[in-house]
Amino acid sequence: MSSAMYVVEQVTAEELDGSVEDFAGLLSETVNGGASIGFLAPLEPGESTAWWRALVPEVAAGRLVLWTARAAADGRLAGTVQLRPATTANGRHRGEVAKLMVHPADRGHRLAGRLLAALEERAAESGIRLLVLDTETDSPAERMYQAAGWSRVGSVPDYATDPHGRTHPTTIFFKSLVR
Numbered sequence: 001m002s003s004a005m006y007v008v009e010q011v012t013a014e015e016l017d018g019s020v021e022d023f024a025g026l027l028s029e030t031v032n033g034g035a036s037i038g039f040l041a042p043l044e045p046g047e048s049t050a051w052w053r054a055l056v057p058e059v060a061a062g063r064l065v066l067w068t069a070r071a072a073a074d075g076r077l078a079g080t081v082q083l084r085p086a087t088t089a090n091g092r093h094r095g096e097v098a099k100l101m102v103h104p105a106d107r108g109h110r111l112a113g114r115l116l117a118a119l120e121e122r123a124a125e126s127g128i129r130l131l132v133l134d135t136e137t138d139s140p141a142e143r144m145y146q147a148a149g150w151s152r153v154g155s156v157p158d159y160a161t162d163p164h165g166r167t168h169p170t171t172i173f174f175k176s177l178v179r
Contacts, residue, residue, distance in 0.1 A: 006069045006078055006111060008118045013060035016052065022077040024048035030101040031163050036136045037099055041163035063087065067118050069102070069111045078106040081115040083123055083131075095123055097133040100141065112144050124177040131177065136162070137169040150175045 016023065024045055031043040039047075058064035062085070069079035079102035085095040097119060102111045123131060135141040137155045146152065150173040159170035 005072050006106075006109065006114070007072050008067060008069045008111075008114050010118070010122065011059070011066040011068050011080075013056050016059055016066060017056045019077065020049055020052045020056075021045075023052040023080065026077050026080060026101060026103055027051065029103055033104045034163060035101060036139070036160060036162040036168065037101060038160070039163065040161070040165060043163070065119075065122065067115055067122075069106075069115055071106075078103050079111045079115055081112075081119050083119050083128075085123075085126070085128060093128060094130040094132065095128045097131055100133075112141070113148055116144075116148055120175070120177060129176065129178050131175045132173065134159070134170045134172050136160070137171045142171050145173050148175075 011019075025048070027037075027039070027048040028043045028045055031037060031039045032041045034041075055064055055066075059066055065083040065085070067081050068077060070076060071078055079100075081100040082098040083095050084098055086092060097116070100112055100115060102115075120131065133145070133150075134156075135145060153172040153174060155169045155171045157169045158167040161167050
């Protein structure tokens with residue numbers, strides 16, 4: 001399936017609320033498949049559902065901006081990414097990228113890059129000039145961020161555990177959106 005076979009769109013709070021089970025399934029599949037995104041395996045559907053439901057008010061208030069990649073043929077949720085704009089008075093020019101995930105069955109179609117590009121474009125349009133993120137060191141995600149023009153700040157040893165409870169370092173990245 002080519003990248004044209006997916007639709008990347010920003011999601012409203014109402015759309016998230018109406019699709020929580022889809023998001024929960026994606027999160028569980030991603031974590032249970034080995035992705036280190038803040039959860040331990042096995043991640044049960046109820047825990048995933050509760051986590052996404054708790055984000056609906058965040059999206060409604062603008063404290064979280066969410067994108068999806070859906071299969072054009074059937075609307076199946078294939079990926080998602082989040083932007084958390086800083087809320088402090090001295091940080092409104094920056095935001096944090098979080099929870100970039102692509103369903104294991106949809107990897108290899110450049111969806112992560114498309115989701116990230118959509119986030120970067122919207123962030124720049126809204127006045128955000130600096131993005132930051134962290135990712136597991138030596139992971140495929142780290143290589144993707146480097147290829148997308150992100151700058152490596154450094155790594156922190158034993159920062160987080162993977163879904164199976166083993167500690168790994170994390171790499172901190174930033175990207176300036178000022179052109």
